[in-house]
Amino acid sequence: xxxxxxxxxxxxxxxxxxxxxxxxxxxxxxxxxxxxxxxxxxxxxxxxxxxxxxxxxxxxxxxxxxxxxxxxxxxxxxxxxxxxxxxxxxxxxxxxxxxxxxxxxxxxxxxxxxxxxxxxxxxxxxxxxxxxxxxxxxxxxxxxxxxxxxxxxxxxxxxxxxxxxxxxxxxxxxxxxxxxxxxxxxxxxxxxxxxxxxxxxxxxxxxxxxxxxx
Numbered sequence: 651x652x653x654x655x656x657x658x659x660x661x662x663x664x665x666x667x668x669x670x671x672x673x674x675x676x677x678x679x680x681x682x683x684x685x686x687x688x689x690x691x692x693x694x695x696x697x698x699x700x701x702x703x704x705x706x707x708x709x710x711x712x713x714x715x716x717x718x719x720x721x722x723x724x725x726x727x728x729x730x731x732x733x734x735x736x737x738x739x740x741x742x743x744x745x746x747x748x749x750x751x752x753x754x755x756x757x758x759x760x761x762x763x764x765x766x767x768x769x770x771x772x773x774x775x776x777x778x779x780x781x782x783x784x785x786x787x788x789x790x791x792x793x794x795x796x797x798x799x800x801x802x803x804x805x806x807x808x809x810x811x812x813x814x815x816x817x818x819x820x821x822x823x824x825x826x827x828x829x830x831x832x833x834x835x836x837x838x839x840x841x842x843x844x845x846x847x848x849x850x851x852x853x854x855x856x857x858x859x860x861x862x863x864x
Contacts, residue, residue: 661715672743673740707801740761
């Protein structure tokens, strides 16, 4: 036997008063609002009444903290998988917007030379490959029940586009992967298909800031 469904959960809002692109930088945990978002995602999963057999998270602080209420709700440990981590990024630690934003600095322009790869970070194809490998391993790691993977916006969006057969290159402003959202996959033949998307933290998002994703 193997897993029934895979749930890809994005972390909640991050405490980021300087508005930088945090990427893989340490020390970026959830804000108070982000903790409420993570709790909303855990409640949504619990109310589905599905048996969650395993919980896996990226090693970064914000995903570990977002996984905590899910771990509490289902009495599970939080396993770590490095493959579902945020990609590294040339612009980590920089503010992207405003008059002193990184995009206005000519010294940063070479990092923007190829948005289809992209040239500023890990290739989209690499992100998709490692995510799909982690999902496949998670699916086969339990005898029954569902598996939850707590990850990041871009890795989850790469899974969505790969499974939909779409080009991995995209406009980051058009990603459908909100804070603490849940993207659900089921097995179809030799691969996976997306069967649901939920946004349980939607009532909290009007007051949130989401500027740290790559």
